[in-house]
Amino acid sequence: METLHEKGASTRGQISIHTENIFPIIKKFLYSDHEIFLRELVSNAVDASQKLQKLASYGEYNEEVGELKITVAFDKDAKTITISDRGIGMTADEVKKYINQIAFSGATEFVEKYKDKATAGETNIIGHFGLGFYSAFMVAREVEIITKSYQPGAQAVRWVCDGSTEYELSEAERADRGTDIILHIAEDSEEFLDKYRLKGILEKYGKFLPIPVEFDGEVINTTTPIWTKSPADLTDDDYKSFYRDLYPMSPEPLFWIHLNVDYPFNLTGVLYFPKLDGDKFQMKREKIQLYSRQVFITDEVKDVVPDFLMMLHGVIDSPDIPLNVSRSFLQADSNVKKINGYITRKVADKLNELFVNDRAGFEAKYDDIAIFVKYGSLSDDKFYDKAKDFALVKNTDGKYFTLNEYREHVQANQTDKSEQVVFLYTTDRNQQDAYVESAKRRGYDVLLMDTIIDAHYINALEYKLEKTTFKRVDADTLDKLIDSGVASESVLSEEERTRLKELFEQTLNDKSLTVSVESLPTDELPVSITMPEFMRRMKDMSALSGEANMFGSLPGGYNVVVNANHPLSQKLLSTEGATQTTLTQQLYDLALLAQNRLTGPSLTAFVKRTVDGL
């Protein structure tokens, strides 16, 4: 039985810390967010309650456990906030040991002592920093503890400390086992003496705590959220309704992944693939909530979750993530790295499973999934290796192919003279329609690569796929895009071709344009405008990165390709003077128009010229 040495008297003593000034430091810097005090104290109450449950289950506590509800109450007049639990409580010696010795964590000792008895994943003790309790001094000018140990016949004790290094410990009255933490709120923290404020904080951090927490006559938490259950016991509706709880305004998720791992680290959670809808490019971060043993910690999951999965929604719960330490430490933490790898693997496995089991369903969702697959493939080679079998490409007819299937599909028709298979693509089906249609007329297939990440994805695929080149449909004339090595016959003589080239150069009078005359099929446009693939990619990249580099600032870069075999070319050569100039300009403008690039005064002039000619 625990009693104070001098029964009835109170003891005074020094809190054993090495610096006198630790409290101001705690107050200011331990947590920048003062509301955290409530999370810490309620977590301690949860710990104490769970410890009691454990002792009971180990047969070391044989009395009635009863209801283990934690209550949080406040008194505006007395300016107090009280957190009460019916957990294991503390003897006077334990108060001295656990409360007075800052940074000595009772929790660590407890786990150490019971770890042999606890089965994996069962060590549900929140605290292991030994400082949580002292966060009370961020908001309180004085903290009082009234506690009574679960041990038979234990004497209740009262500990008071005003935030200096002095404390007072005396005997007290408490009917039942457990602990009351009474905070005498400091003047500058009176904002916390407010029903809505307290409720808000409790709901933020404690919505899923494993022990019921009552505030203002209501229990604020669900003690067994779905991630603590076994997937076998859950239905689709359970997952969907949990999602609705977390994100009331969001459309139904596409699918989800239940995470559950014990070794080499402990992690549970449910990650949802959201329906991104029109929001595809907007990286919606801060949608994953991080918990530690059901205590909400943060929605800043950077470093814990791979960057490309930051757009997922859901909950991750891990006691193995160091939470109160700096970011740089977090990055170097080996558990965090393993967790990262694990999540990546689970996501890849889930996608593969969907692909294999339900190809049609997978395709139906693919437009939403694509961004994860692409971003993942770009940022993580291991993910790419898994994803290459289920990553899909979509052509302009809306058909989906895996990369291998697509290669098979186009190989016969789209292999050039250097044995490269050319994947043609469009970044804008409407704007590049003329080019897409002429490619299709030749029996070529065209891929849709119209999302912002595709430029990078194409680079990565070219690097990874053997003997494969991507070319945008308007990068060159079709003969050159897929160069069979067989030159087409020209109906014009060499001299006529030179005249044609000069005619365009003089009429357009623009040094940034390169004019070439080529022998194309007669059903191709008389004039078309192309931009070499390499040049365009460089320009796109510099536009994307927002950095002005030499490619970004280069003007034009366009080629004007005149089709020597088109009947209009011959007609052009047979005219002269103003008629010839007008016709040349008109053909060039039509080429621009076919690309939806004829605007402003040039468009006005074109319309007038056309009307005049009718």
Ligand SMILES: Nc1ncnc2c1ncn2[C@@H]1O[C@H](COP(=O)(O)OP(=O)(O)OP(=O)(O)O)[C@@H](O)[C@H]1O
């Ligand atoms: N409500 C409580 N009931 C019983 N013991 C408590 C209670 N609150 C605190 N303690 C004891 O005081 C110790 C120190 O608490 P403190 O919050 O400072 O550290 P911790 O919980 O071990 O770690 P953390 O910093 O992560 O919270 C606890 O480990 C526990 O032994």
